[in-house]
Amino acid sequence: IALYYANGIFKEVLLTGRYAFWKGYAQNEFVKADLSKVYITEQIPLALLDNVKLRTYIRRFNVASYEKGLLLVNGTFVKEVTAGAYYFWSNAVAVEIKTIDTRQQQLEISGQELLTKDKAGLRINFFVSYQITNIYKALVNNKDFEKQLYVLMQLALRAFVGNLTLDELLNRKDTIAKEILENVEAKIINLGLIVSDAGIRDVILPGDMKEIMNQVLVAEKKAQANSIMRREETASTRSLLNTAKLMEENEMLWKLKEMEYVEKIADRIGEITISGGGNVINQLKDIFLK
The missing domain is CATH 3.30.479.30 (Band 7 domain)
Known part of the structure; x- marks a missing residue:
């Protein structure tokens, strides 16, 4: 084929044959292209390759920005291609670009x-x-x-x-x-x-x-709870024992502890009603005055 330009503007594609043009009327230019080749080596502007008049003779492949491709000619690997548009002459030679998504x-x-x-x-x-x-x-x-x-x-x-x-x-x-x-x-x-x-x-x-696992989990948690309770009870008993030993050795500490409990009892009593010979008063006096 031949690409016909008049005054630098593309006009049409000329197929095999004989053509005549007037001289001097316009500046005529022609770019011949060999369609039997695979690659477009002729000096043709990239924008012209998508022209509707030329599109019939061209194969176009697009590789997206997130893709890579392999160029195969007649089933043989030629090279790896990156993102972009690729143009080849349309003929009997099989041309293919296999693309693949390279994103994660x-x-x-x-x-x-x-x-x-x-x-x-x-x-x-x-x-x-x-x-x-x-x-x-x-x-x-x-x-x-x-x-x-x-x-x-x-x-x-x-x-x-x-x-x-x-x-x-x-x-x-x-x-x-x-x-x-x-x-x-x-x-x-x-x-x-x-x-x-x-x-x-x-x-x-x-x-x-799942039911068995839940039972095992409940049993483990119960065992942990029992262990913690026993540990706390042991610590509490040990503390009581230590307190008892101190009170046994110190009469004043015993008296302070006794007064502490009397105070707690008094906080919970609104009034005291005495019947009999007043023994309760004497007992309270005895407690606080010793």
């Missing part, structure tokens, strides 16, 4: 029914945050890398949980993800990925197991 993504591995070492059945919801670092490995060396990551983490989780008892699993719930990732790190790198975070979101016990 999250994979959910939910509802995994597993057996612990002590044969306790449970369901686990697991998540993995990953990012693509090598798009050639992810797109060319591996097929469905996300499915492979899912199966890889699923098997690693199953194997790891199978080697722990239920109590060990619950105690190490926050560190299990790190240990699992260390075991499969090399395989994840072979997928062209890097995992930045992973963890157990939920550990779901069956109804009967």
Whole structure:
């Protein structure tokens, strides 16, 4: 084809044939383009490549700002491309740009029914945050890398949980993800990925197991409460014993303690009614005047 310009303005695309133009009427310019090539090497302004008259002869690929791509010509990898618009001549040669999202993504591995070492059945919801670092490995060396990551983490989780008892699993719930990732790190790198975070979101016990765990928890709390009560009772008895020893050795301390209790009794009595020979008054005098 030839791109026809008149006075520097693009007019039309000329196909194979013979064309005649008046001399001197306008400044005519022509840019010939070889459509059998893949790459556009001719000096054609970028804005013109999207012109409706030229669009029929051009293939355009867009790579978003958060993507990277692989340029394949006739199925052969040529190079890695970054964000932008890419133009090629439209012909029989197969040209493709495979794009992939390079942002951090999250994979959910939910509802995994597993057996612990002590044969306790449970369901686990697991998540993995990953990012693509090598798009050639992810797109060319591996097929469905996300499915492979899912199966890889699923098997690693199953194997790891199978080697722990239920109590060990619950105690190490926050560190299990790190240990699992260390075991499969090399395989994840072979997928062209890097995992930045992973963890157990939920550990779901069956109804009967949950009831048993609640009973165990209640029993443990009761035992702790009984232990604390016994400890407090022992401390209180020891304190009373020490006080009794001091009072036995010091008559004045005994008298002060006696007066303290009389004062407490007096606070709770509104009035005193005496019947008989007044022995109560004499007894009170005896208490306060000794």
